[in-house]
Amino acid sequence: MTATSRVPAAWRPATFVAALAGYGVFAYWAAHSTLYIQGLVLVAAVFGMLAVSLDLVAGMTGLYSLGHAGLFALGAYATTILYNDHHWNLFLILPACLLGVGAVGLVLGAVSLRVSGLYFAITTFVFTLVVTVFASDSTFTGGYGGLIGPIFPEFPSWLGWAGQSVIWACLIALLLTTLVVLAIRSSPLYPVLLAIRDAEPFAASAGASTAAVRIGLFGLSAAIAGGAGWMFAFQGIVSPSQFSWQVSVNILVMVILGGINTTIGPILGAVFITVFPAQVNINPFWQEILFGALFVGVIVVFPSGFVGLIRLIGRQIGRRLGLAGPAAPRVEEEQPGIVDAAAVSAVARAEERAAAASSNGSVPETPAIDCRDISFRYRSGPLVLNGVDFVVRRATIHGLIGPNGSGKSTLVDLISGRLRPVGGSIEIEGVAVDREGVTKRVGHGVARTFQSAVLVNELSARQNVQVGLYSRVPRLAARSLAWPALPSARRDGRRLRQTVDDSLAFVGAREWGRVRLADAPHGIAQLTQLAAACAWGPRTLILDEPLAGLAPSEVEHAASILTKLKSSGVSIVLIEHQPRFVFALCDDVTVLAAGEVVATGPAAAVREDEHVRRVYLGQ
Amino acid sequence: MTQVLLSGVAIGAIYGLVGMGFAIAFYVTRVINFAEGQLLMVGVMVAAWFARTGLNPWVAIVLGILAAAAVGAITYLVAVRPVLAFDRFSFSWLVSTLGVALILENGAALIWGPTSRSFPALLTGTSVHVGSATLTLQEVVTIAVAVAAAIGFELYRRRTLFGKLGMAIAHDPEMATALGANTVLVATAAFALAGAFAGLAGVMIGPITYSNPYLGDTYGIAGFVALMIGGTARPAAAMVGGLLLGILGEAANKLIDTQASDWFPFVVVVVMLLVLPEGLLSLTAPFRRAVRRARAPAGAPG
Numbered sequence: 001m002t003a004t005s006r007v008p009a010a011w012r013p014a015t016f017v018a019a020l021a022g023y024g025v026f027a028y029w030a031a032h033s034t035l036y037i038q039g040l041v042l043v044a045a046v047f048g049m050l051a052v053s054l055d056l057v058a059g060m061t062g063l064y065s066l067g068h069a070g071l072f073a074l075g076a077y078a079t080t081i082l083y084n085d086h087h088w089n090l091f092l093i094l095p096a097c098l099l100g101v102g103a104v105g106l107v108l109g110a111v112s113l114r115v116s117g118l119y120f121a122i123t124t125f126v127f128t129l130v131v132t133v134f135a136s137d138s139t140f141t142g143g144y145g146g147l148i149g150p151i152f153p154e155f156p157s158w159l160g161w162a163g164q165s166v167i168w169a170c171l172i173a174l175l176l177t178t179l180v181v182l183a184i185r186s187s188p189l190y191p192v193l194l195a196i197r198d199a200e201p202f203a204a205s206a207g208a209s210t211a212a213v214r215i216g217l218f219g220l221s222a223a224i225a226g227g228a229g230w231m232f233a234f235q236g237i238v239s240p241s242q243f244s245w246q247v248s249v250n251i252l253v254m255v256i257l258g259g260i261n262t263t264i265g266p267i268l269g270a271v272f273i274t275v276f277p278a279q280v281n282i283n284p285f286w287q288e289i290l291f292g293a294l295f296v297g298v299i300v301v302f303p304s305g306f307v308g309l310i311r312l313i314g315r316q317i318g319r320r321l322g323l324a325g326p327a328a329p330r331v332e333e334e335q336p337g338i339v340d341a342a343a344v345s346a347v348a349r350a351e352e353r354a355a356a357a358s359s360n361g362s363v364p365e366t367p368a369i370d371c372r373d374i375s376f377r378y379r380s381g382p383l384v385l386n387g388v389d390f391v392v393r394r395a396t397i398h399g400l401i402g403p404n405g406s407g408k409s410t411l412v413d414l415i416s417g418r419l420r421p422v423g424g425s426i427e428i429e430g431v432a433v434d435r436e437g438v439t440k441r442v443g444h445g446v447a448r449t450f451q452s453a454v455l456v457n458e459l460s461a462r463q464n465v466q467v468g469l470y471s472r473v474p475r476l477a478a479r480s481l482a483w484p485a486l487p488s489a490r491r492d493g494r495r496l497r498q499t500v501d502d503s504l505a506f507v508g509a510r511e512w513g514r515v516r517l518a519d520a521p522h523g524i525a526q527l528t529q530l531a532a533a534c535a536w537g538p539r540t541l542i543l544d545e546p547l548a549g550l551a552p553s554e555v556e557h558a559a560s561i562l563t564k565l566k567s568s569g570v571s572i573v574l575i576e577h578q579p580r581f582v583f584a585l586c587d588d589v590t591v592l593a594a595g596e597v598v599a600t601g602p603a604a605a606v607r608e609d610e611h612v613r614r615v616y617l618g619q
Numbered sequence: 620m621t622q623v624l625l626s627g628v629a630i631g632a633i634y635g636l637v638g639m640g641f642a643i644a645f646y647v648t649r650v651i652n653f654a655e656g657q658l659l660m661v662g663v664m665v666a667a668w669f670a671r672t673g674l675n676p677w678v679a680i681v682l683g684i685l686a687a688a689a690v691g692a693i694t695y696l697v698a699v700r701p702v703l704a705f706d707r708f709s710f711s712w713l714v715s716t717l718g719v720a721l722i723l724e725n726g727a728a729l730i731w732g733p734t735s736r737s738f739p740a741l742l743t744g745t746s747v748h749v750g751s752a753t754l755t756l757q758e759v760v761t762i763a764v765a766v767a768a769a770i771g772f773e774l775y776r777r778r779t780l781f782g783k784l785g786m787a788i789a790h791d792p793e794m795a796t797a798l799g800a801n802t803v804l805v806a807t808a809a810f811a812l813a814g815a816f817a818g819l820a821g822v823m824i825g826p827i828t829y830s831n832p833y834l835g836d837t838y839g840i841a842g843f844v845a846l847m848i849g850g851t852a853r854p855a856a857a858m859v860g861g862l863l864l865g866i867l868g869e870a871a872n873k874l875i876d877t878q879a880s881d882w883f884p885f886v887v888v889v890v891m892l893l894v895l896p897e898g899l900l901s902l903t904a905p906f907r908r909a910v911r912r913a914r915a916p917a918g919a920p921g
Contacts, residue, residue, distance in 0.1 A: 288725035295718025303705035
């Protein structure tokens with residue numbers, strides 16, 4: 001949860017204006033202070049930008065980049081060289097830096113994303129290393145000595161009262177960076193990004209091309225680092241030692257020390273790490289030891305960094321003043337029931353849709369899903385599926401049952417595009433989709449859930465359902481950069497919240513909407529998954545054991561939801577273990593055993609099948 | 620050429636020991652101890668200090684290794700365990716272990732001074748001829764000790780209960796705890812052993828580098844890269860990574876220019892990572908699978 005979401009909505013504009021005014025006063029003071037302080041402010045602001053840009057990728061999508069010092073170096077060197085040697089206008093260099101370094105970031109991201117986790121860190125680390133070695137060994141970069149950077153133009157005389165122009169420039173740059181990142185954080189893209197980080201299959205099945213989003217975000221982060229480099233060039237000298245890999249590590253330290261994925265925290269971290277060594281004047285060894293001890297102390301006592309500390313203090317003050325905060329109701333104690341009267345309206349809407357569908361003509365002839373002769377194996381292992389035919393008629397519930405390891409989930413992964421078959425073909429609504437990936441298949445109206453709920457635990461149920469709506473918000477990624485300022489976004493946001501609420505109400509979990517999933521029971525996670533899958537109105541729904549772990553009353557409730565969905569024209573594939581439930585609910589049933597179809601057809605017929613009774617029902 | 624290869628193996632053995640130190644701690648706790656290089660430095664400094672007080676150099680060396688092991692264990696208890704207790708998946712240990720590295724490095728500089736001091740030279744005087752190449756006895760012993768340590772560790776990990784416990788905890792600490800494993804004890808032991816590997820590397824390289832508080836930076840990075848080359852699946856793979864890194868570095872210095880070892884090995888590593896995202900040793904996976912299948916009796920689960 002973000003800190004801002006705790007502030008009551010009506011206070012937000014006032015808080016924002018007050019914070020902005022305070023920032024302006026600080027900038028005015030800094031622009032009139034001594035050169036020494038101005039130097040510190042410039043460096044702190046630049047590292048603040050870098051820390052915010054790294055937090056954008058590390059905090060939101062889990063990409064721990066050590067390439068930011070290298071990207072930073074590209075910006076600083078490009079600015080200095082273009083100005084000194086090619087006499088470009090400084091304000092033409094800025095967009096060039098943003099675009100150029102951003103493009104480098106896209107390439108670096110695309111290359112490095114082949115590997116993940118620690119390997120992503122090392123690939124980007126080597127990028128920084130190569131940039132600095134290149135800068136040290138080339139003559140046009142001035143070698144180890146570096147280059148003398150440009151001087152920032154003074155304010156025109158009518159703005160002379162404002163003081164030192166470069167201070168205003170760097171503080172405005174930091175402000176803009178922060179606002180862009182905060183805009184992303186407040187947009188519906190944010191839950192999607194966290195889903196890409198924590199629950200990638202979920203994000204992909206919602207139609208997000210996870211690799212493209214990650215690379216794009218890394219490109220944006222790189223562009224900001226390039227902009228920070230532009231700003232840094234005005235600080236005097238640009239030399240290789242200022243961009244070593246240790247600087248990359250330092251930026252990451254700023255992010256974590258301040259509080260990862262908090263946007264404001266990394267700025268605090270940057271200020272601390274910049275100002276502390278400059279202001280504490282003791283024996284240099286003792287100073288470094290103290291610095292190290294602070295690292296250990298802060299992180300051990302407040303694992304979520306400075307922001308964790310600030311939140312703790314804020315909560316203490318709040319308690320002292322009796323402002324427990326109306327925005328945080330004690331939901332855990334209420335234990336709201338699952339069934340909700342508001343669901344009725346959503347169901348009514350679903351039924352309207354069904355009526356509309358039937359008035360448009362009869363149900364189309366082509367099956368919702370048509371798998372022919374599917375075979376699959378993992379690498380060089382044995383065949384997991386062998387010659388499976390699987391046809392789902394429109395607007396029916398098709399049960400898929402079989403013992404553990406019979407290939408049910410594998411078949412579903414093949415249909416949704418997460419896996420590719422070694423043989424056979426798959427058609428969705430009459431269209432061959434063999435060449436399409438997960439994201440494209442979402443375009444054919446296919447939604448799915450996962451066996452063990454794959455969701456973002458640190459987000460609320462509502463935010464998780466929002467992830468499911470990713471494909472319904474046009475140009476979300478681009479618009480997220482200025483989300484709170486866009487009138488169209490306000491409209492879309494309202495519509496989105498309404499859809500989310502309706503969808504949660506439809507599955508009967510509306511009262512849990514604001515509860516973090518980490519604090520919600522298992523049944524609610526299952527229902528949230530279902531709500532996320534239903535939210536955007538798919539025509540085909542694949543549910544992988546949606547009833548696992550539900551109480552008997554909840555199972556009945558879920559069954560009624562599925563029946564309603566069916567009556568509104570949705571075709572459903574249901575993987576389930578409880579035979580009684582399956583045969584009562586499903587129109588058709590397919591029984592898999594050891595990767596082959598044992599029986600398929602109308603539920604009643606399959607139930608009477610001699611072979612099925614022996615193999616599966618144990619009779 | 621033989622000389623390049625052998626010198627590379629000798630220095631690579633040091634990288635490999637440090638890399639295994641990283642890997643052993645990572646293997647059990649999923650934490651990269653960024654103070655690992657500084658543990659090597661602790662080994663060197665403490666051994667040199669005891670030797671200067673007139674103690675038998677061999678005893679001083681053993682004490683140096685023990686000191687590195689002790690500091691490794693303390694690092695876990697003070698800087699890593701509380702962080703993991705809060706959130707097993709957070710990366711906050713990056714900051715706290717870097718903090719430990721700062722404390723160790725500057726603490727050593729404060730106590731013993733920032734300049735290089737002597738280190739007992741026991742074996743550097745004797746030369747060993749291998750074909751056309753010459754190594755010091757020190758280098759030969761380093762290679763032998765490093766390879767023995769890697770093989771010994773791997774056997775210990777696979778054949779003893781304690782080693783298997785490490786695997787279990789790495790896989791799922793909560794389940795291991797539920798089954799009665801003392802997670803904290805095993806993790807502390809892993810950090811101590813990781814420290815001992817770094818300390819061992821330290822006393823091996825000490826006669827060449829002398830004792831210097833800033834040794835940790837250079838060898839820490841090299842060890843880290845050795846870990847990356849080898850991959851994180853098996854700690855002993857970091858030894859292979861270290862040897863490869865050593866050979867690449869020596870070759871780059873000889874064949875490109877004297878500064879090339881600063882960047883050439885890293886570029887090779889990245890190209891390799893892009894080709895083999897799971898580390899070099901993932902290449903051998905099909906062979907190992909085949910061997911296992913051949914060994915297992917027909918029908919038995921592999």
